[in-house]
Amino acid sequence: MTATNQALTVEDVQAILAEKHSTSHLINRKRHVTLPQWATAWIVLIPALIFLVLFMFYPILNTFFMAFIQDFRWVSGAGSFAFGNFIQGCFNWKGKFENNLIPSFGFENFVIVLKNEVFLNSILNTALLVVIEVPLTIIVALLIATFLNSIKALKGLYQTIFFLPYVTNTIALGLVFQMLFASNTGGLMNILLKNLFGIDPINWLSSAEVRIGSTALPPATKFHQGVVIVIYALWNGLAFKILVFMSGLATIDKQYSDAAKVDGSSSFTIWRRITLPLLSPQILYITITSFIGAFKMYTGVMSVYSAAGKGAYYFGGERGEDWITVVGWIYKQLDLSQDKPGIAAAGSLVLLSIILVITAVQFAVSKRRVHY
Amino acid sequence: MAAQYFADENARRNYLIRKIVGKVFLYLFITLFALFILTPFIFMVWGSFVDKEAFKTFTSTGDFAKLGELSVNNYADIFSSTYKNSLDGSTTPRPSFAQYFLNTFIVAISSTLVTVVTAVLAAFAFARLEFKGKNALFAGLLATMMIPGEMMVITNYQTTIQLDWKYTFSALIFVHGVSVFYIFYLRQAFQQIPNELYLAAKVDGVNDIEYLLKVMIPIAMPTIVTILILSLMGSWNSYIWPTLVANGNWKYNKDYNMQLVSNGLMSLFSSEVSSGYDAVKIAGSMVVTAPLFVFFLIFREYIMRGVSRSGIKG
Numbered sequence: 246m247t248a249t250n251q252a253l254t255v256e257d258v259q260a261i262l263a264e265k266h267s268t269s270h271l272i273n274r275k276r277h278v279t280l281p282q283w284a285t286a287w288i289v290l291i292p293a294l295i296f297l298v299l300f301m302f303y304p305i306l307n308t309f310f311m312a313f314i315q316d317f318r319w320v321s322g323a324g325s326f327a328f329g330n331f332i333q334g335c336f337n338w339k340g341k342f343e344n345n346l347i348p349s350f351g352f353e354n355f356v357i358v359l360k361n362e363v364f365l366n367s368i369l370n371t372a373l374l375v376v377i378e379v380p381l382t383i384i385v386a387l388l389i390a391t392f393l394n395s396i397k398a399l400k401g402l403y404q405t406i407f408f409l410p411y412v413t414n415t416i417a418l419g420l421v422f423q424m425l426f427a428s429n430t431g432g433l434m435n436i437l438l439k440n441l442f443g444i445d446p447i448n449w450l451s452s453a454e455v456r457i458g459s460t461a462l463p464p465a466t467k468f469h470q471g472v473v474i475v476i477y478a479l480w481n482g483l484a485f486k487i488l489v490f491m492s493g494l495a496t497i498d499k500q501y502s503d504a505a506k507v508d509g510s511s512s513f514t515i516w517r518r519i520t521l522p523l524l525s526p527q528i529l530y531i532t533i534t535s536f537i538g539a540f541k542m543y544t545g546v547m548s549v550y551s552a553a554g555k556g557a558y559y560f561g562g563e564r565g566e567d568w569i570t571v572v573g574w575i576y577k578q579l580d581l582s583q584d585k586p587g588i589a590a591a592g593s594l595v596l597l598s599i600i601l602v603i604t605a606v607q608f609a610v611s612k613r614r615v616h617y
Numbered sequence: 618m619a620a621q622y623f624a625d626e627n628a629r630r631n632y633l634i635r636k637i638v639g640k641v642f643l644y645l646f647i648t649l650f651a652l653f654i655l656t657p658f659i660f661m662v663w664g665s666f667v668d669k670e671a672f673k674t675f676t677s678t679g680d681f682a683k684l685g686e687l688s689v690n691n692y693a694d695i696f697s698s699t700y701k702n703s704l705d706g707s708t709t710p711r712p713s714f715a716q717y718f719l720n721t722f723i724v725a726i727s728s729t730l731v732t733v734v735t736a737v738l739a740a741f742a743f744a745r746l747e748f749k750g751k752n753a754l755f756a757g758l759l760a761t762m763m764i765p766g767e768m769m770v771i772t773n774y775q776t777t778i779q780l781d782w783k784y785t786f787s788a789l790i791f792v793h794g795v796s797v798f799y800i801f802y803l804r805q806a807f808q809q810i811p812n813e814l815y816l817a818a819k820v821d822g823v824n825d826i827e828y829l830l831k832v833m834i835p836i837a838m839p840t841i842v843t844i845l846i847l848s849l850m851g852s853w854n855s856y857i858w859p860t861l862v863a864n865g866n867w868k869y870n871k872d873y874n875m876q877l878v879s880n881g882l883m884s885l886f887s888s889e890v891s892s893g894y895d896a897v898k899i900a901g902s903m904v905v906t907a908p909l910f911v912f913f914l915i916f917r918e919y920i921m922r923g924v925s926r927s928g929i930k931g
Contacts, residue, residue: 283748285825293739296731296795301761304772311771389650392643406651408921409658412913414854416879417902420886421657424664424676424895431676433660439679457677480654485924492925512639541765544856551886552898557860575767576857579774586771593768600765 312590315353354591363566364592367574368599374546374570375539378475382482383531387524389483390490391516404491411484419548422477426549428455428462449473450549452562470549470561470568478545486531493527494520529611536603540596543572571596665691665900672896691900695885711888712874714904717881724859724877725852728790732848733841736799741829743800744807745815758797770858777862784868784875789859799844806840807833843923846916853909854879878905 561567
């Protein structure tokens with residue numbers, strides 16, 4: 246017995262080594278916890294799915310549903326979960342929908358919304374802002390990005406400066422813009438206009454008369470308020486667009502423009518014939534996102550009126566509706582007439598269809614224009 | 618230099634002149650717009666230190682001479698919990714900005730954690746695992762990105778009230794507990810990780826969850842950090858949802874104000890209309906913007922990379 250202990254055979258040594266280095270004990274330990282992939286997948290998806298279903302899928306369904314229910318009141322108790330209650334009601338008509346609560350479907354909400362002067366006005370305002378602001382911002386951003394791309398000194402500094410508005414709070418800077426456009430002689434913009442062009446003070450934002458000494462400035466016109474809103478939107482919107490254009494420009498191969506230079510093309514021709522077409526995917530992306538973003542404009546408009554002290558749903562003018570936007574209108578409905586979310590829902594569906602149409606048109610146009 | 622490229626001395630000079638004029642024009646254009654971008658910031662920093670009475674005189678006269686000395690009084694006003702009426706000198710209690718900061722920190726950190734955890738787990742399933750209905754589910758998620766958030770807000774507002782969440786932190790944290798965009802963004806990062814690593818880990822008997830924790834998350838860390846930062850910034854800037862559900866006192870403590878920084882700022886702006894308070898309001902703007910700036914300077918690379926792919930704000 247002892248003899249075998251002292252003299253280890255080669256096989257013995259190999260066995261010992263194999264035991265020491267094998268991972269089999271690992272596999273044996275783990276094997277019983279290893280689930281099939283599909284089971285793991287659903288388990289890790291559970292947290293996201295709970296939130297998605299509760300706060301995304303269900304709301305979309307419910308809002309659609311609510312928009313088509315006539316005279317739906319939810320604060321009054323029953324029917325708060327419009328869609329949920331409907332499903333319940335389908336199986337048990339004697340339950341929740343008794344006492345006139347059986348919903349009747351129709352387009353009444355849409356009729357109310359589309360006949361509402363303020364809502365139509367809000368669509369007009371938003372469209373106007375979109376049509377002016379989006380092209381303006383894209384063109385300026387494109388110019389700045391091209392210029393930035395062609396310089397070397399201070400490039401990083403300028404890039405950081407142009408990005409700064411992105412990391413600001415819209416409400417906070419909205420106030421600063423109000424101060425810059427203060428209605429009296431001390432507003433920075435008025436000082437600038439006075440000294441550069443000799444223009445008398447302008448009442449930019451105030452819905453009341455502004456007294457300066459013996460003269461009185463009339464209430465701000467819609468045009469002047471619009472100027473402030475567009476300038477603020479431009480200031481706010483440049484950062485993201487410049488960043489995207491810059492990253493697009495960085496991927497363009499220098500040899501195209503070098504070849505064109507050798508052929509004697511001017512810088513403008515190179516920009517027009519080479520840079521722009523090669524940048525078209527980024528331009529398309531920016532155009533679509535800015536159109537959608539601008540159509541959902543709300544904080545940017547509201548925040549230039551915040552110092553008026555009239556709350557989150559004031560958009561200038563005597564009645565607070567001068568520059569009301571679609572989203573602003575929707576939130577106003579939600580906040581003021583909480584028993585009528587059907588109206589807000591119908592309004593949001595109108596917004597959705599506008600956005601879908603714009604996106605579809607842009608994709609159709611891009612098929613011919615964008616070079617990938 | 619390289620005179621042989623030009624026909625004669627004249628052509629060379631013309632070329633140089635055109636080049637210099639072009640560069641000057643370029644820098645002029647960029648500098649002008651940089652000034653346009655910077656002016657509000659400069660004005661904000663300056664205005665926040667001007668005495669409020671002096672600021673009032675300045676805005677009505679435009680006279681730079683009477684500005685007086687700079688002080689930090691406006692900041693003291695922002696962080697004090699009483700508010701002094703400039704007309705009659707009476708004081709009324711109001712929440713200090715410290716309160717708003719605390720609320721925003723609580724909401725920003727917890728909602729970011731929830732969002733990142735749900736996004737990492739879901740992205741892992743979509744990027745690495747095979748299961749029935751994966752593509753359909755993912756297409757469904759992408760489709761929701763087309764739908765304006767306002768549609769969801771309408772119902773989420775009702776859900777909040779139905780769950781008795783109004784004026785609680787739950788409403789602020791959980792309702793935006795998942796972000797389809799982050800899932801999408803992370804899934805792309807996860808898909809970059811080579812398959813061989815997964816197979817090697819399988820051979821070693823590492824299960825899927827361990828693989829996620831020990832291999833995928835460390836490799837995709839830069840993307841996760843980007844998401845963390847964007848999400849924190851989003852919470853800091855969120856305005857509309859908190860206005861709807863938490864623009865008042867906490868449900869469980871009537872003295873505890875629930876507003877986040879943007880809402881606090883808005884109430885500060887609305888609290889007194891007279892221009893005697895303007896400099897304090899500017900200091901308020903400054904207080905809310907400064908942390909964002911510091912954050913930006915520290916995480917510049919992550920933020921700019923993340924934003925160039927996303928375009929989400931607030």
